[in-house]
Amino acid sequence: MKIRERGLCELYQNDPERADALVFGRVADEGRRGFLRGAGLAAMGAVVGAAIPFHRNYPAGLIPAALAEDTKPFTIEGKSGLRILNDRPVNAETPAPLLDPDVTPTDRYFIRNNGLPPENTSADGWTLTIDGEVNTPMELSIDDLRNRFEVVTLKLQHECGGNGRAGFNPPASGNQWTYGAIGNAEWTGVRLRDVLQAAGLTENAKYTAHYGADSHLSGDPEKEAVSRGMPIWKAWDPHTLIAFQMNGGDLHPMNGAPLRILAPGWPGSVSQKWLTRIWVRDQVHDGQKMGPTSYRVPKYPVAPGQDVPNEAFRIIESMPVKSLITYPESGIVLPRDHRTLEVRGHAWSGDHDVKEMHVSNDFGATWVPAQLDPPPNTYSWQRWRARMAFPTQGYYEVWARATNAEGVSQPFAIAWNPKGYLNNAMHRIALRVEA
Missing domain, CATH: 2.60.40.650 (Immunoglobulin-like)
Structure with missing residues (x-):
């Protein structure tokens, strides 16, 4: 019989209390807590490197924080100290200590890509198209945005919907973010609602659809990397921006230069990078990564590992506390x-x-x-x-x-x-x- 090694997270996946017994010699008491005693207490203390003063409060089936973290250094031009999660497309998170400043520095801001970034991210010649359910379709340069609309600067939090995915058991597929797919930069741009007002929404306008200059991983020009959107009421929020600056400078190419949407408080995928078009629609957008399960969660609680039919998913809007x-x-x-x-x-x-x-x-x-x-x-x-x-x-x-x-x-x-x-x-x- 072949013996297969298992990692600590996998061992705790299906039966955490059994894993407690195997790793630390602990058996659950009173239905919820398994008090550490004798050899079990000594084992956990040896693993974490010290005695555990509050060991009686330690929940059964919980891997100690000292063991639950794994780091991989990663560097990219204009970035410093990030951890790589994937290299095609590039996705990298910020270790928690580097997120200590109230404003997240650009070089420490996380990277989340769905496809391949465009080669040219120069503001020269870049245009944004506004069309669909509008009275006056527009094509705007970045200078047009600066000159025709009020420019505002706001500190806004922006988080990937999958931030924390590494903590799921059984594991969920996708980038295994721990805590660092979050940032709070100082963004400068114009209010999306001001631009939509200038275009004039028709009475049928219900949802925005966003398009960027990034390409699909396959290289097929007929395929989109990601195209998501938001209800008009969210687009009308005065804090939802079309941004062209980050922390007082140009956007970093990996953070969407030269133009992006910033829809704070919602999954980061709504905040389209390398923005080229906003299509106002008369229905919920059905672009790439809008369905059937992308950036969606079940409408009702489910058991870990449970199969959930596609029709039981809802679109994620506001992120949790x-x-x-x-x-x-x-x-x-x-x-x-x-x-x-x-x-x-x-x-x-x-x-x-x-x-x-x-x-x-x-x-x-x-x-x-x-x-x-x-x-x-x-x-x-x-x-x-x-x-x-x-x-x-x-x-x-x-x-x-x-x-x-x-x-x-x-x-x-x-x-x-x-x-x-x-x-x-x-x-x-x-x-x-x-x-």
Whole structure:
């Protein structure tokens, strides 16, 4: 009989409590928690490199944060410190510590491509067509956009719908993003609604359809790489932009130079890069990556691994409430006699503001409030910070939980779906305290 090695995530996939028993000698008690004792406690402590002061609170079937992270360095011209997930097309995420600034630097901004970027990304000669359900079709240069419409600058959060996919069990296909397919840059452009108003929408206008200059991976010019859109009400939001600058400079070629849409709070795929056309339609757009399951989730809860018929999926609109710990870096060791630390990060919530932020260092047994700053403008992420104390030496995990203006909080467990979208489980990092 052939013996096949299995990774830790695969081992935990089908029966996490059995995996606990195999890896750490732990058996679940009271239906939910399996207290670490004896050899099991020693085993987990040895793996994470320290004793675990709050081991009685540690949930059964949860891989320690110290083991759940994998990093791969990646560099590309104009980018620094990103992790590559795919090279055809190029997709790369930003490690959490590099997302600490309130405004994400351009060189640290994540890359999400569906196809092959255009070779020419010069603003010279670039035009944008507005047509379809409009009274006055238009063809605009970037100078036309600058000169004919009010130019605005906003700090806007922008996240891939699959951010967090690596946390799904059973695994979902696609780029295995961990936490870094998110950014909050300072975008400059014109309001999409101003341009649509100038074109004049007909009474039949219901949805936008976006097209870019990128090409399909196959090289077939008849195939689209991605073409998505949004309801007119989202296009009318004053924070939805046609952007031509990022952080005060030109857009990076991998971030859509010279022109893109920025539809904050919605899946990043709505924010078409290398924008060449906006087709106003009298129906929900049916372009590439609009269906049947692309950027869609089931309309009802499903069991992990369950087959879901195509007609049971809905289009993702507003992204869920979420937060990220950007300092300290996971795996930090506090020096001897140093048992307090400021923990900080960002929180965001699709179309909503975040109203509360809490942190825990005892595996969720208790929570303490964190200071939460208001956003500089709607759709920007929000800074949070908390001073935390660690009572004894050993292994700890810091967990972060945001609650939005609708009263919705981040969950502990993931709401599984076949495509691995919308993972907003609480972020956690590993930390050790010396004697």
